[in-house]
Amino acid sequence: MSTEQILSSDGLPLEVSLRKAERKNKLKALFLVGPLFLFLIITYVFPIGDMLFRSIDDRKITKMLPNTFTAIEKWDGQNLPGEPVYAALYEDLAYLKKTKTYGKIIARLNYEKGGFSSLIKKTVRKLGKFEDGNYKEQFINVHKRWGQPEYLVALKNAAPNWTYAKYLKGVDLKFDQNGDIVQQPEDRRIHKILWLRTLKVAFWVTIFCFILAYPISYLLATLPMKYSNLLMICVLLPFWTSLLVRTSSWMVLLQQQGPINDLIVMLGLAANDNRPELMYNVIGTFVAMTQILLPFMVLPLYSVMKTISPSLMRAGKSLGGTPFVAFRKIYFPLTVPGIGAGSLLVFILAIGYYITPALVGGASGSLISNTIAYHMKSSLDWSFAAALGTMLLVGVLTIYWIYNKLVGIDNIKLG
Amino acid sequence: MSLPTYTAWNYRIWHYTYLTICGLVFFFLIAPLFIILPLSFNAEQYIHFSAKMLALDPEGFSLRWYEDMIYGTKNPWGLAAKNSIIIAFFATIGSTILGTVAALGLSSRHMPYKAAFMALLISPMIVPLIISGTAIFFFMAKVGLAATHTGIVLAHIILGTPFVVITVTATLTGFDHSVTRAAASLGSNPVNTFMKITLPLILPGVISGALFAFVTSFDEVVVVLFLAGLETTTIPIQMWVGLREQLSPTIMAVATCLIIMSTLILVSAELLRRRSERLRGINR
Numbered sequence: 001m002s003t004e005q006i007l008s009s010d011g012l013p014l015e016v017s018l019r020k021a022e023r024k025n026k027l028k029a030l031f032l033v034g035p036l037f038l039f040l041i042i043t044y045v046f047p048i049g050d051m052l053f054r055s056i057d058d059r060k061i062t063k064m065l066p067n068t069f070t071a072i073e074k075w076d077g078q079n080l081p082g083e084p085v086y087a088a089l090y091e092d093l094a095y096l097k098k099t100k101t102y103g104k105i106i107a108r109l110n111y112e113k114g115g116f117s118s119l120i121k122k123t124v125r126k127l128g129k130f131e132d133g134n135y136k137e138q139f140i141n142v143h144k145r146w147g148q149p150e151y152l153v154a155l156k157n158a159a160p161n162w163t164y165a166k167y168l169k170g171v172d173l174k175f176d177q178n179g180d181i182v183q184q185p186e187d188r189r190i191h192k193i194l195w196l197r198t199l200k201v202a203f204w205v206t207i208f209c210f211i212l213a214y215p216i217s218y219l220l221a222t223l224p225m226k227y228s229n230l231l232m233i234c235v236l237l238p239f240w241t242s243l244l245v246r247t248s249s250w251m252v253l254l255q256q257q258g259p260i261n262d263l264i265v266m267l268g269l270a271a272n273d274n275r276p277e278l279m280y281n282v283i284g285t286f287v288a289m290t291q292i293l294l295p296f297m298v299l300p301l302y303s304v305m306k307t308i309s310p311s312l313m314r315a316g317k318s319l320g321g322t323p324f325v326a327f328r329k330i331y332f333p334l335t336v337p338g339i340g341a342g343s344l345l346v347f348i349l350a351i352g353y354y355i356t357p358a359l360v361g362g363a364s365g366s367l368i369s370n371t372i373a374y375h376m377k378s379s380l381d382w383s384f385a386a387a388l389g390t391m392l393l394v395g396v397l398t399i400y401w402i403y404n405k406l407v408g409i410d411n412i413k414l415g
Numbered sequence: 416m417s418l419p420t421y422t423a424w425n426y427r428i429w430h431y432t433y434l435t436i437c438g439l440v441f442f443f444l445i446a447p448l449f450i451i452l453p454l455s456f457n458a459e460q461y462i463h464f465s466a467k468m469l470a471l472d473p474e475g476f477s478l479r480w481y482e483d484m485i486y487g488t489k490n491p492w493g494l495a496a497k498n499s500i501i502i503a504f505f506a507t508i509g510s511t512i513l514g515t516v517a518a519l520g521l522s523s524r525h526m527p528y529k530a531a532f533m534a535l536l537i538s539p540m541i542v543p544l545i546i547s548g549t550a551i552f553f554f555m556a557k558v559g560l561a562a563t564h565t566g567i568v569l570a571h572i573i574l575g576t577p578f579v580v581i582t583v584t585a586t587l588t589g590f591d592h593s594v595t596r597a598a599a600s601l602g603s604n605p606v607n608t609f610m611k612i613t614l615p616l617i618l619p620g621v622i623s624g625a626l627f628a629f630v631t632s633f634d635e636v637v638v639v640l641f642l643a644g645l646e647t648t649t650i651p652i653q654m655w656v657g658l659r660e661q662l663s664p665t666i667m668a669v670a671t672c673l674i675i676m677s678t679l680i681l682v683s684a685e686l687l688r689r690r691s692e693r694l695r696g697i698n699r
Contacts, residue, residue, distance in 0.1 A: 025525035032520025033532055036513040036576060044539060044573050047554035048546070054553065212440045219437045233681070234445040240684070241448060241677040242634040244654045245670040249447040251662055252454065257463050259450065294444060323426070352543020354637050359658055369545040376549055376641070389546045400541050404534055 048393070055386035058163040061108045064101065065092045069159040077153055085152070086135035090127075097124050113154035119145050166387035171195070191371070191388075198367040201286055201357075202350035206297075208290045209346050210339065213297035217338075220298070221305035235302075239295040247356050250288040254279040254360065280362025288356050293349055297342040304338030337406075344403040348396055368392055448674060455480055455667035462662040480664040484672075491653045492669060499649040502564060503632040506571035510628035513572065514579025515621050519613075521580065522587035533580075540577035544637035547574065552641035562644030570638050575628030582627060586620025586691055619691030623684050630680060 008017040062069055067088035075081040096102035102124050109116035126142045139146040146152075157175060168174055168181060172189040176182045183189065220228045220235075238246060253260050261275045270276055278284060308331065316326030354369035361367070368388060375385035418430055458477040459465050467475030484492050520526055521533060539547060551570045552561065560566030594616075598608040614621070636651035643652050650669070657666045 022525065025523065026527055029520040029523035029526040032523070033517045033526070033536075034520075036517035036536060036580075037532065039513060040536065040539070040573065040576075043551070043554060043569055044547070045535070047550035048542075050553055050557075051546075051550045212443070215433060216437050216440045219434075229685075231441060234441045236681050236685070237678060238444055238448060240630060240681045242651065242654075242670075242673045244634070244636060244651055244658065245451070245673050245677075246447065248654070248658055248662065248666060248670055249451050251658065252450055252462055252667075253447055255462065255662070259463075291443060291447060294440075348541055352545060354543070354545045355655070359655075369543060372545050372549065373640075376552075382553075385549060389549050392543060393546050396541065396543060396546075400534075400538070404530070 051386045052390050055166055055383050055390050056162050056164055057383065058158070058165075059161045061105055061158055062161055064096060064105050065089075065155075068092050068155065072152070072156045072159060075152070075156065077149070077156060080136075080147065080149060081152060083134070083136050086139050086146075089139070090130060090135045093120075093124060094127055097127055109154065109158060112158050113151065115145060116151070116154070119143050119151065166384045167391065169384060170388050170391055194366075194368050194371055197282070198351060198369075201282065201289065201367060202347050202353075204286060205289045205293060205350045206343050206347045208286075209294050209297040210343060212290070213294055213301055213342065214335075214339075217298050217301035217305055220302050221308075222310065235295050235298050238292070239299075243292065243355055246292050247288060247359050250284070250291070250356075250360055251279065254284050254287070279360050280365065282361070282365040284360035284362070285357045285365035285367070288360050289350060289353060292356060293346045296345050296349060300341040300345065301335065301338040304335055304341075308334050340406050341403070344399055344406070348399050348403070351399075352392060352396060451667050451670045451674065455664060455671040457664050457667075460664060462664065462667070480668040483665045484668045487665070491648060492650070494646075495648050495650045495653045498564070498647055499633055499651070502567050502571060502649065503629050505564075505568045506575055506632040507625050507629040509568065509572035510575030510579050510632075511621060511625040514576040514624060514628070515583050515617075517576070518580050518583035518587060519609075522584050522590070533584075536580050537577045539573050544574075544635075548638040548641045551638055555642060561642055562647055564647055567639060567642050567647060567649075570642060571628075571632035571635060574635060574638065575631045578627035578631060579621070579624035582624035583617060583620045586617045590617065616694060617691075619687040619694065623687045623691070626680055626684050626687075630677070 006014040008014050010017065012020075068085065071085045071088035072081060075085060093102065096105070102120060106117050106120050109120065123139070123142050123146075130138055165175060169184070170191055172184045172192045173181050174184055216231075216235075220231055223231070252258055255261070256275050256277070256279075258278075260278060261270075264270050265272050265275065278287075312330050312334070313323075313326050316330045317323060321329065351367075352369055353367060354373060357365055357367045358370050358373070361370070369392070372385050372388045372392070375381045375388070418427060422430070453464070453468065454462055456476045456478065457465065457468065458475050458479070465475050469475075484490065517536060521529060521536075526532070547570075551573065555561045555563075555566040555570070560569065590613075594612055595608050598612050599605075603611070634651060636649075636655050639649055639652055640655065643649060650673075654666060654669060657663060
């Protein structure tokens with residue numbers, strides 16, 4: 001058999017020519033995706049990476065106390081350190097005093113151990129009277145805390161460039177004086193409750209969305225087009241309406257003098273002067289979020305149910321199954337992909353919800369996003385906000401990954 | 416849905432119970448929106464129905480809150496509306512162009528690592544807004560674009576593109592690529608082919624993606640909360656501020672306008688979807 005090569009018109013072997021064309025097409029596709037990809041890398045992926053970096057970055061204080069941290073590294077943390085540490089501390093503090101920047105280290109050290117604020121302020125004030133040599137004694141004379149090893153241990157603990165202390169704080173843990181991980185004091189354990197509440201609300205919102213969405217999706221999928229199009233508006237209009245408008249309508253409904261409370265009083269379930277609080281607690285968050293996220297459950301369920309042939313149910317019934325059995329054994333299993341898609345979508349959206357809990361949730365109905373916003377805007381502990389954000393992000397991306405495996409991103413349907 | 420005459424009574428009961436449940440769920444979905452409309456015409460300064468309103472007395476209704484919205488002293492809505500429209504306009508253009516071009520690449524048979532690219536390009540829609548807001552704020556502050564229109568437009572392009580990518584790739588799945596090959600064989604260059612053949616066919620998908628991008632930008636509040644300054648306030652920001660202080664009838668008036676707007680957008684999106692399905696030969 002002859003193995004004469006087939007040549008394409010430009011004289012190259014066909015195989016080479018095809019591969020070349022294939023590569024050209026591949027590059028063309030990449031070239032089209034390129035602009036958006038680069039745009040997102042620069043303005044989105046990189047900033048998120050930067051946020052992660054910020055949550056573990058502790059170099060600011062290292063830059064301000066460079067000599068002290070170098071000297072204290074050699075100390076074993078048992079008895080009081082020797083003269084070199086105090087000499088280095090004097091050098092650093094003198095520089096900070098001269099540049100008037102010592103205020104910045106106070107907050108950071110106070111976070112490590114309370115009491116640093118007055119300690120640093122008093123020391124800096126007296127710094128001018130220090131004489132050369134024998135710094136250890138002079139420091140202890142200024143403030144007796146310089147002679148207590150706990151404070152120097154705290155100083156040593158603040159030395160590393162990178163820290164995961166903010167992550168520990170996010171789950172109510174902290175470093176103690178010996179660098180061991182311990183629980184926060186009882187009255188400061190607030191984040192675990194918050195994480196649990198967020199998960200609980202997201203879970204129940206997902207369950208209730210499913211319970212409410214399943215029957216109406218079935219109705220929408222089985223009704224004749226002209227009726228179902230009309231009913232579809234009930235799903236799509238809230239979907240297209242501003243989130244703030246929908247939240248404000250819940251604020252109107254749930255307020256003390258609002259229609260729902262009027263109804264409760266009219267039905268005699270509560271006295272007029274003792275109207276139940278429906279808003280500014282977890283009930284408000286839960287009810288409003290369920291209604292707002294419901295369309296995200298209906299749409300995937302509907303698009304799956306639309307593809308199920310009604311003859312399958314009929315076949316099941318004709319073979320002797322009751323409608324209930326036919327539904328349970330035939331219809332329901334076929335809708336599982338839709339249930340998965342809808343549930344994951346609703347759960348992902350619910351876990352990061354911010355606006356609705358902030359407006360109708362009050363203190364007891366706020367979720368983890370609200371705490372992140374609080375640390376971003378009010379307490380200005382940005383690295384802690386970044387740490388909480390990173391923890392939330394890891395959770396969401398895990399679910400996103402599962403979603404991608406189970407449903408496929410390209411199967412997301414909109415409207 | 417009418418039942419056949421031979422249906423047994425227990426199925427009849429079940430059927431009507433089912434329809435009642437569905438009715439209640441639809442009510443739960445749509446009724447909260449309609450509570451806002453009458454309250455925006457309230458003659459009094461309360462957010463509940465006055466006795467006159469319930470008696471349908473014309474004196475119970477007025478347009479004063481709409482007047483307040485438009486002409487009110489120290490009213491922020493004019494500036495907010497201007498900013499919202501400008502920002503949404505440019506964000507829509509940016510998202511639509513970037514998203515459509517990327518969707519064309521993603522739909523190509525030859526695209527390598529399609530799933531990975533798709534997952535990345537869609538991620539701004541999945542990542543909680545508070546995280547996107549935090550990250551984008553740090554970035555914009557670093558490059559000096561915080562509290563500027565440009566910064567907010569860029570942020571909204573990020574948030575809007577996933578919707579365009581999704582709708583346009585969905586339109587392209589039913590796309591018959593032989594028409595572009597036919598155009599190429601007749602000597603048309605790729606740009607010409609796109610403008611004359613591909614774009615007209617996928618236009619409904621592109622426009623509905625653009626609508627999504629517009630609404631995303633116009634309604635977006637979390638990221639703007641971090642980025643906006645006094646001069647770059649938007650309608651959602653003003654609503655947020657108002658709602659945090661107290662419910663006022665003026666906010667109900669603004670909300671009514673927004674509901675009317677979303678109804679118009681919904682209708683156009685639905686019409687476009689049907690046109691797109693007809694163009695791609697999908698009959699249902």
